[in-house]
Amino acid sequence: MTEAATLSKTAPGAAVQHFDVIIVGAGISGIGSAYHLGAQRPGTTFTVLEALESFGGTWLTHTYPGIRSDSDLYTFGYRFKPWVGPPIATAAEILDYMGEVIAENDLARHIRYRRRIISASWSSADKLWTLEVAGPDGAERYTTNFLWMCQGYYRHAVGYTPDWPGMSDYKGRIVHPQTWPDDLDLKTKRVVVIGSGATAATLVPNIAGDCAHVTVLQRSPTYFVPGRNENELANVLRQLEIDETWIHEIVRRKVLFDQNEFTRRSVEEPEVVKAELLEGVKAFLGPDFDIKTHFTPRYRPWRQRIAFVPDGDLFQGIASGKASVVTDEIERFTETGLLLKSGETLDADVIVTATGFDLSVLGDIAFAVDGKPLDFAKTVTYRGMMFTGLPNLVWVFGYFRASWTLRADMIGDFVCRLLAHMEARGARQVEVALRPQDADMKIGEWIDPEDFNPGYLMRNMHLLPKAGDKPEWRHTQDYWTEKDLFPTLDLDDPAFRYS
Numbered sequence: 001m002t003e004a005a006t007l008s009k010t011a012p013g014a015a016v017q018h019f020d021v022i023i024v025g026a027g028i029s030g031i032g033s034a035y036h037l038g039a040q041r042p043g044t045t046f047t048v049l050e051a052l053e054s055f056g057g058t059w060l061t062h063t064y065p066g067i068r069s070d071s072d073l074y075t076f077g078y079r080f081k082p083w084v085g086p087p088i089a090t091a092a093e094i095l096d097y098m099g100e101v102i103a104e105n106d107l108a109r110h111i112r113y114r115r116r117i118i119s120a121s122w123s124s125a126d127k128l129w130t131l132e133v134a135g136p137d138g139a140e141r142y143t144t145n146f147l148w149m150c151q152g153y154y155r156h157a158v159g160y161t162p163d164w165p166g167m168s169d170y171k172g173r174i175v176h177p178q179t180w181p182d183d184l185d186l187k188t189k190r191v192v193v194i195g196s197g198a199t200a201a202t203l204v205p206n207i208a209g210d211c212a213h214v215t216v217l218q219r220s221p222t223y224f225v226p227g228r229n230e231n232e233l234a235n236v237l238r239q240l241e242i243d244e245t246w247i248h249e250i251v252r253r254k255v256l257f258d259q260n261e262f263t264r265r266s267v268e269e270p271e272v273v274k275a276e277l278l279e280g281v282k283a284f285l286g287p288d289f290d291i292k293t294h295f296t297p298r299y300r301p302w303r304q305r306i307a308f309v310p311d312g313d314l315f316q317g318i319a320s321g322k323a324s325v326v327t328d329e330i331e332r333f334t335e336t337g338l339l340l341k342s343g344e345t346l347d348a349d350v351i352v353t354a355t356g357f358d359l360s361v362l363g364d365i366a367f368a369v370d371g372k373p374l375d376f377a378k379t380v381t382y383r384g385m386m387f388t389g390l391p392n393l394v395w396v397f398g399y400f401r402a403s404w405t406l407r408a409d410m411i412g413d414f415v416c417r418l419l420a421h422m423e424a425r426g427a428r429q430v431e432v433a434l435r436p437q438d439a440d441m442k443i444g445e446w447i448d449p450e451d452f453n454p455g456y457l458m459r460n461m462h463l464l465p466k467a468g469d470k471p472e473w474r475h476t477q478d479y480w481t482e483k484d485l486f487p488t489l490d491l492d493d494p495a496f497r498y499s
Contacts, residue, residue: 015141016130016141016142016143017047017140017141017142017143018045018142018143018144019045019046019047019142019143019144020044020045020046020144020145020146021037021044021045021046021144021145021146021147021148021419022046022047022048022049022129022131022142022144022146022147022148023037023046023047023048023049023148023150024048024049024117024147024148024149024150024151024363024365025048025049025050025051025057025149025150025151025152025363026048026050026052026054026055026056026057026111026113026150027055027056027057027058027059027150027151027152028057028058028059028076028094028098028404028405028408029057029150029152029396029398029404029405029408030048030050030055030057030150030151031048031055031098031101031102031107032078032101032405032408032409032412033148033150033396033408033411033412033415034046034048034105034107034110034111035078035080035101035105035107035412036409036412036413036415036416037148037412037415037416038105038106038107038110039080039105040412040413040416041416041419041420044419046110047110047111047112047142048107048110048111048112049112049115049117049131049133049142050111050112050113050114050115051114051115051116051117051151051156052113052114052156053113053114054113055095055098055099055102055111055113056091056094056095056098057152057156058091058152058156059091059094059095059098060091060095061156061178062091062177062178062180063091063180063182064177064178064180064199064202064203065180065203065206065207066090066202066203066205066206066207067090067091067202068088068089068090068091068202068310069088069089069094070088070198070202070305070307070308071308071402071403071404072087072088072231072255072308072403073085073086073087073088073089073093073094073097074087074231074234074248074251074252074255075252075255075256075259075402075403075405075406076403076404076405077097077248077405078101078405078409079249079252079406079409080409081097081100081101081104082244082245082247082248083097083248084244085097086229086230086310087229087230087231088229088308088310112135113136114135114136115133115134115135115136115140116133116134117131117132117133117363117365118132118133118134118365118366119131119132119365119366119367119368120132120147120365120366120367120368121367121368121369121371122367122368122369122370122390122391122392123370124369124370124391124429125370127145127392127428127429128143128144128145129143129144129145129146129147129392129393130142130143131143131144145392145428146392146393146394146415146419147392147393147394148393148394148396148415149362149363149393149394149395149396150396150408151360151362151363152360152363153359153360153397154357154358154359154360155357155358155359155360155364156178157179158176158178158179158358159176159177159178159179159353159355159356159357159358160355160356160357160358160459161174161176161353161355162353162355164330164332164333165331165332165333166332166333166334166339167333169333169334169335170333170334170335170336170337170351171335171336172336172337172348172349172350172351173349173350173351174350174351174352174353175350175351175352175353176352176353176354176355177199177203177352177353177354178357184350186207186210186211186350187210187211188211188212189210189211189212189349189350190211190212190213190215190347190348190349190350191207191211191213191214191215191348191349191350191351191352192214192215192217192337192338192346192348192350192351192352193214193215193216193217193352193354194217194218194330194351194352194353194354194355195216195217195218195353195354195355195356196216196218196219196220196221196222197222197305197307197354197356198305198307199354200216200218200354201222201224201307201309201314203352203354204216204314204317204323205313205314205316205317205323208317208320208322208323209322211322213322213323213324214317214322214323214324215323215324215325215326215346215348216323216324216325216326217325217326217328217330217338217340217346218294218325218326218327219327219328219329220297220298220327221293221294221295221296221297221298221327222295222297222304222306222307223274223277223297223301223304223306223307224277224280224281224295224306224307224308224309224314225277225280225306225307225308225309226280226281226283226284226308226309226310226311226312226314226315227280227308227309227310227311227312228310228311229310229311231251231255233250233251233254234247234251237250237251256402256406256479256480259401259402260480262302263302263401266300266301266302267300267302270300270301273301274296274300274301277301277306278291278295278296281295281315283312284312284315284316284318284319285315285318285319286319289318289319293327294325294327295325302401303450303451305400305401326340326344326346328340328341328342328344329341333351336348337351338351358459358460359457359459359460359463359464361376361460361463361464362376362395367390369389369390369391374389374390376463376464376465377462377463377464377465377466378465378466379465379466380434380443380465380466380467380468380473381446381465381466381467381473381474381475382432382472382473382495383471383472383473383474383475383476383482383489384397384474384475384476385397385411385414385475386431386432387432387465388431388432388433388434389431389433390431391429391430391431392429392430392431394411394414394415394418396408396411397475399477399479400477401477401479402479406479406483407479407482410482410483410486411486413486413487414486414489417491418430418491421491422498425498427498427499428499429498429499430496430497430498431496431497432495432496432497433495433497434468434473434495435493435494435495436494438468438470438473441468441469441470441473442468442469443466443467443468444466444467444468444469445461445464445466445467446461446464446465446466446467446474446475447461447467447474447475447477451477472493472495
């Protein structure tokens with residue numbers, strides 16, 4: 001038990017454990033948030049409740065071959081902890097990095113594993129959240145003044161697989177990368193990987209050497225950026241024996257500068273950027289490969305995530321003949337593989353459905369406010385982190401076009417500043433509410449599909465909060481504006497209601 005916890009009795013034998021703040025989740029966001037809380041508010045009592053057996057989140061649960069980041073670690077890593085490895089890192093390298101953060105900052109004593117939150121109830125009378133938790137030894141109950149939701153945005157237990165006709169007829173094995181089985185042997189097997197995102201791009205080159213052959217089956221192409229898995233600026237700075245803290249900050253700023261320029265060009269000159277991206281693929285596959293069919297997406301760059309392919313390994317596998325790509329749609333599964341809508345058949349011993357995940361809204365926890373069940377989809381978001389009618393709670397939801405952790409760090413500063421502001425005001429409750437000047441504001445979806453439209457969002461948009469057409473009331477996805485804005489947010493703006 002964390003030393004700072006306090007206990008009270010609500011019934012014979014029932015101990016309620018209280019903390020000033022409870023952080024939900026020990027993934028990349030939760031560990032970073034715990035660091036900020038400990039560093040910026042050393043007198044605040046807190047614990048981190050994690051449903052899994054260890055820290056890491058995605059990097060713990062995903063074990064498929066080659067699992068790696070699709071963001072560079074100079075920006076996916078924390079701002080306070082220099083990254084010294086290759087820009088694109090394996091899950092093991094990221095877990096080691098997170099483990100160092102935990103050890104260096106004495107965070108292990110604050111983390112409680114195998115604690116799955118069943119329900120969270122807010123009482124305006126008591127100014128407290130009460131959490132019912134399934135622990136390793138049975139039911140547990142916690143109370144807290146403030147909930148910091150860092151549980152991620154998808155269901156870890158199972159991935160998303162469409163329900164195709166004939167799946168029960170197939171005699172081979174169907175596997176989702178999110179639940180990769182330990183006993184799967186792909187040696188000499190014919191494998192079809194359905195999907196064309198970052199997971200497929202990672203998996204295929206890492207299994208191609210073992211398989212008899214691996215085929216990427218995609219409904220439509222995706223943009224990729226092939227390149228060397230190293231940062232030349234970092235290499236030069238290390239040759240000059242610059243301190244790693246300086247290297248981390250300098251390289252981080254350069255990467256973010258380049259990303260901002262790339263994002264701007266993707267919107268303002270999409271055809272030029274598109275041509276550049278396709279040239280990068282052609283450099284590996286040669287002039288005779290059918291780039292138009294297999295690697296030319298129908299959407300402009302950056303309407304979906306663009307995966308980095310280190311050293312072009314996916315394209316090297318295709319060029320060598322160990323892997324191939326088919327662009328078509330599935331008519332049905334057969335006993336031996338797949339029948340495509342073109343009439344072509346693909347025989348396979350193993351079919352891997354790299355088809356994404358299901359969104360998890362607030363960790364699928366049953367929330368209630370003053371006894372009334374929360375309908376999250378009826379709330380309006382304040383900058384993608386607080387929600388109308390939901391007191392004393394902040395949710396970390398990162399960026400699509402920049403590294404997730406950039407926003408986790410910024411929200412860490414915001415929460416610590418908000419807690420200090422509440423303390424100074426003598427307030428025990430804060431929530432956000434639309435202001436009089438927002439009365440005629442247009443309310444719409446969480447994100448504009450014309451701006452960003454990955455499948456997992458489009459399938460689950462009805463579960464997410466609403467957004468307004470003012471920047472205060474939406475998740476703008478714009479790190480380059482928010483990095484300067486967040487430190488100056490007026491905590492006495494009428495959008496904040498204290499009591």
